[in-house]
Structure formats: C-alpha cells, structure tokens
Amino acid sequence: MKVRGKKKKVAGAIPDKDKFFKNDSTSMFLRMINRFYHIFAIVKRFTFKMLWTGSCIGLMWVMPVMFEVMTEQEAVMDKITRDDMFA
Numbered sequence: 142m143k144v145r146g147k148k149k150k151v152a153g154a155i156p157d158k159d160k161f162f163k164n165d166s167t168s169m170f171l172r173m174i175n176r177f178y179h180i181f182a183i184v185k186r187f188t189f190k191m192l193w194t195g196s197c198i199g200l201m202w203v204m205p206v207m208f209e210v211m212t213e214q215e216a217v218m219d220k221i222t223r224d225d226m227f228a
Contacts, residue, residue: 155179 157163161178165171 159183 155175159179159182160175162171162175165175
C-alpha cells in the first residue's frame with residue numbers, strides 16, 4: 142500500500158531547495174559546499190524577512206510618528222520666532 146503525502150524528514154539532511162549541487166553523494170567536498178550553502182540560505186532568508194518586516198514597520202509606524210514630531214517642532218519654532226519678534 143502506497144501512502145500519499147509528504148516524505149518523512151531525515152534528521153541532519155539538507156532539503157533539496159537548499160542544495161547547490163543536487164547529487165553530492167559522490168564527494169565529501171560537494172557535501173561540504175552544500176552544508177555551507179545551506180547555512181547561507183538560512184541566513185539569507187532570515188535577513189530578507191527581517192529587512193522586509195523592518196521596512197514595513199518603518200513605513201507604517203515610524204514615518205508617520207516622525208512626521209508628527211516634525212510638525213510639532215515646527216509649531217514650537219514658529220511660536221518662539223513670533224515671541225522674539227514682539228519682544
């Protein structure tokens with residue numbers, strides 16, 4: 142009886158999408174390159190997700206807050222300037 146679904150994950154195995162060389166069973170050098178490429182792929186995905194999240198937070202939250210702060214500072218500076226002109 143054939144079971145449908147995903148294959149079982151083998152502990153310590155590198156997924157095929159993170160392999161630079163698909164057939165690395167012949168050489169230890171190719172396995173080493175695949176290990177380093179696997180680590181690179183993990184770091185790349187994590188960095189991309191962090192940069193994407195950070196840019197979304199920056200555009201949706203930090204930028205409007207800084208705009209409000211700048212507007213308040215301009216209002217204060219205008220008031221100080223007006224007070225200096227009348228003094």
